[in-house]
Amino acid sequence: MKELTKHLRLMGLFTKRYIMSQMEYRTSFFTILIVESLILLSKLLYTAVVYNTDMVVDGLKPEAITLFTGTFFIISAVYGSIFMFNFTNLQNSVYDGSLDIAITKPISLQFYLTVSTIDLAVPIPNFIAGAVMVTNAWKTLELSMEPVVIIGYVFYIILGVLMLYSILLLPPLLSFWFVKSEGISHIVSGLSNFNMMPMAIYPKALKIFGTFIIPIFIVSNFPPLFVLGRLNVGMKLWGILAPIVFFLGARIVFKKAIQKYSSIAN
Amino acid sequence: MKKYFCSFRMGMKSEYEYRLNFIFVLFSAFFPMIIQTFLWIAIFENSKKPIVYGYTLNQMILYTILSQMIAKFLKTGVETEISTDVKTGGLSKYIIKPFNYLLYKLFGFVGKKAIHMEIILAFILIVLVVFNWKVQITMSIGRGVVFLVAVFLALILNFYIFCCLSMLSFWVTDAWGIFFGARFLIDMMSGAIFPIDIFGETIIKVFQALPFQYMVYFTVNIITGKISLHMALQGIGIQVIWILVLGLLTRYLWKRGLLQYVAVGG
Amino acid sequence: MNAISVKNLNKVFTYYEKKEGFQHSLKNLLVRKQKTKEAVKDISFDIDSGDIVGFLGPNGAGKTTTLKMLSGILYPTSGEVQVLGYCPWKRQKQFKMKYSMVLGQKSQLWPDLPATETFRLNQYIYEVDEKKCKMLVDELTEYLDVKHLLHVQVRRLSLGERMKLELIASLIHSPQLIFLDEPSIGLDLVSQQKIRSFIRYWNEQYKTTVMITSHYMKDIEDLCERVIVINSGKKLYDGSLCDVNYMFKNIKIVNLELSDEIDDMKLAEFGTITKKEGLNCTMEVHKEDLHEFIGYVTEKLNIKDINISDIPVEKGIELLYR
Structure with missing residues (x-):
């Protein structure tokens, strides 16, 4: 409990730090906001096409697809606000010595290195668009408003964030062994885009791959599938x-990476 | 003239070292290709009509694959290069020499792309052979030649669009956000994400008055057979006109910018 | 009680030769030439609680590597280390709560924010309670005269001001042991002086053990009674600072003020000339030759003044580095 409050207080401090430094560089906030909105717009084209062609897949109407x-x-x-910038900085922390200082602190190293740089401009357009689409879908499809369903949805979203965190943390960690991992980072983060569409549109092999081997579909296909009552007990588990x-796997690789650093660096 | 050819060779040489990187970049185009391909398959299956947005399914899939590849091929980084030169004062060492900086950059860029050219052409050839074997597409040598000319012109057009944009760095302190955002907008308008037919009629009219669709949309449709050979030749004419217009505009802005650059002391 | 005890510490780095370019990287994946470098070789020493010990050596001698092993950042290749009774590279939380590390080359302060925010960060990380923290910061800012800088963004501060705040940030949890890696690097003389007197004050007040590396001899002379000198990873000297020259007790420094020009060759027969400016000459003469030399000088030469002294500390350290 004491550890939890300690970490929550630190999260608060990281957020405060972000807000305070944004006061300094206001333009960067708006620039990121605009850039993110444009990226979002290009993704919304998919939704536009879905609505335009009135596509129905596996009994899912356009609203369900949204x-x-x-x-x-x-x-x-969520990923963009808490983790994204930390992951891109991870490789740098080795070279600029901030990893050394972090190691000497009596605090979980993984926590410190993966959440300390928070950003609030990246998530704003994504979150607004996401929330609007989800509420709209909920209303038009007349989905259940029972607490069990809503709590379950939020629960699977949290698990989805955890999944995305674990998958996307691996490529930057690989840089402890190999020099450059930007190419891999690029490819892996491209993988998560598969979630823009319900997994029903993909062929069977891809479904199995994305559910069991690199479970990218658990990230954001499972929460809506749960709400729509399309997850059987096995899938729920x-x-x-x-x-x-x-x-846990990512945690082990993280520890190995730091171990690697401690034994070879100078 | 010799000095520009030298720049061309330098661009080729430096890119030769990193040509595997370009293959990585092409790989990152792989995922949107897959997502969109299955999206279109689902849409065509659902609509029961053989033609959607004026494409058959095969044409659409071919468009999806080729547009992603061409877009990656055209990609330039010239706006950040020029902007860094302006910001760090690196421009000074160029402007004291008796040569045309923009032309120098253009030749360097084309040299770099000459290396990518062989890779991209190999990919396109493979795609076409596979398609030809699976389904019949209207392919002729004439179309092939027109396509190659159009790709080359698209490359130069793209260079001048971003070159023109980079002139902003003479007046705007932090232009990276604009560049980044512009890249997404231009991708959208050039048909690199979806064919521009998905937009409503009014928007398509607007796009037709802009140069962007002559980079990806126009070029790819020469191959898919959606436009006639006659129209294709006409399009090439328009490409040339846009190159001239943007080239002159860039030159004008460049001269104004240099005055500003010299005035503030670089 | 020993704050630090080090026995036969070794650190060997293995690294690979790397060439630029993708092709070479690919080649490196398959066959790589492994090279080794012994950064620290068989170093042993103990440091008593409450001492200030200087850790000296030229660049690349292995000082920072040793400090990184003592603070648990790096694993040693072999050897035993006990710091405050803990094995540092096990990185236990209780251990981390008890020491602090200041790297002069790398700031831990958040550059865009006032220093108080970093103090707060450390307060939370080290679980220091609000009241105690406030008292401590008051005391430290008072002493270092930086109270007015607390609410200024760190990147607007001068190097010296930054280092003072850096020190405060690393003392928030009242550590029992501090590693200072070149705390005075790049600072002006006044700031150096201030930081030295502060370290001294802190050490006396709280009986904190301090291990310090510095390239400024004045830092070491002012602060440390004991120094450990290493070069190329090996320990060369361990003892009191004023005894460094004892190792060179056989060499005397002779200052001559001549009244006539003299051939260097003549003097060089007795020792090495280290400095000669017009009629002023400084030489190092071996003790055994001294008698003969003085005889020669007083009889054969016309001198205005002669001065014989032991090797100064600074010179002794320099000789060790060679």
Whole structure:
């Protein structure tokens, strides 16, 4: 409990730090906001096409499809605000010596290195778009408003964030062994875009790959599938188990990476 | 003239070292290709009509694959290069020499792309052979030649668009956000994400008055057979006109910018 | 009690030769030439609680590597280390709470924010309670005369001001042990002086053990009674600073003020000339030759003044570096 309040207070401090430094560089906030909105706009073209052609896949009407896309935007927003910039900085921290200082602190190194740089401009357009799409879908499809469903949805979103965190943390960690991992980072983050659409549109092999091997669909396909009542018990359990397993895996790789650093660096 | 050819060779040489990087970049185009391909398959299956937005399914898939590749091929980084030269004062060492900086950049860029050219052409050839074997597309040597000319002109057009944009860095302190955002907008308007037919009629009219669609949309449709050979030749004429217009505009802005640059002391 | 005890510490780096370019990277994946470098070789020493010990050596001698092993950032290749009773590279939380590390080359302060925000960060990280923290910061800012800088963004501060705040940030949890890696690098003389007197004050007040590396002899002379000198990873000297020259007790420095020009060759027969400006000459003469030399000088030469002294500390250290 004491540890939890300590970490929450630190999160608060990181947020405060972000806000204070943004006061200094106001333009950067708006620039990022505009750039992110444009990126979002280019992704919304997919939704536009879906509505335009009145596409129905596996019994999912366009509104149901936006439930998937919206959930994807919400999870991207969370990832973009808390983790994204930390992951891109990870490689730098080795070269600029900030890793050395971080190691000497009595605090979880992984926590410190992966959440300390927060950003609030990246998530705003994504979150707004995602929230609008999800609420709209919820209303038009007359989905259940029961607390169990809503809590379950939020629960699977949290698991989705955990899954995305674990998958996307791996490429920057690889840079402890190999010099450059930008190419891999690029490819892996491209993988998560598969979630823009319900997994039903993909062929069977891709579905299996994305559910069991690199469970990218757990990120943001599972929460809407849960709400639509399309997850059987086995999938429900796998949706909980996989993020935990992958998180533990990422944790082990993280520790190995730091170990590697400690034994070879100078 | 010799000095510009030298720049061309330098561009080729430096890119030769990193040609595998370009293959990585092409790989990153792979995921949107897959997502869109299955999206279109689902749409065509659902609509029961053989033609959607004026394309058959095969044409659409061919468009999806080729547009992503061409877009990656055309990609330039010239706006950041020029902007850095302006910001760090690196421009000074060029403007004291008796040569045309913009022409120098153009030749360097084309040299760089000469290396990418072989890779991209190999890819396109493979795609076409596979398509030809699976389905019949209207392919002729005449179209092939026109396509190659159009790609080359698109390359120069793209260079001048971003070159023109980069002139902003003479007046705007932090232009990276504009560049980044512009890239997404231009992608959208050039048909690199989806064919521009998906936009409503009014928007298509607006796009037709702009140069962007002559980079990806026009070029790819020469191959898909959506436009007639006659129209294609006409399009090439328009490409040339746009290159001249943007080239002159860039030159004008460059001269104004240099006055500003010299005035503030670089 | 020993704050630090080091036995036969070794650190060997292995690294690969790398060439630029993608092709070479690819080649490196398959066959790589492994090279090794011994950064620290068989170093042993103990440091008592409450001492200030200077850790000296030329660039690349292995000082920072040793400090990084003592603070648990790096694993040693072999050897035993106990710091405050802990094994540093196990990185136990209780251990981390008890020491602090200041790297003169790398700031831990958030550049865009006033220093108080970094103080708060450390307060949370080290779980220091609000009241105690405030008292400590008051005391430290008072002493270092930086109270007025607390609410200024760090990147607007001068190097000296930054280092003072850096020190405060690293002392928030009242550590029992501080590693200072070149804390005075790049600072002007007044700031150096201030920081020295502060370290001294802090050490006396709280009996904190301090291990300091510096290239400024004045830092070491002012602060440390004991110095450890290393070069190329090996320990060369460990003892009191004023005894460094004892190692060179056989060499005397002779200052001559001549009244006539003299051939250098003549003097060089007795020792090495280290400086000669017009009629002023400084030489190093071996003790055994001294008698003969003085005889020669007083009889054969016309001198205005002669001065014989031991090797100064600074000179002694310099000789060790060679």
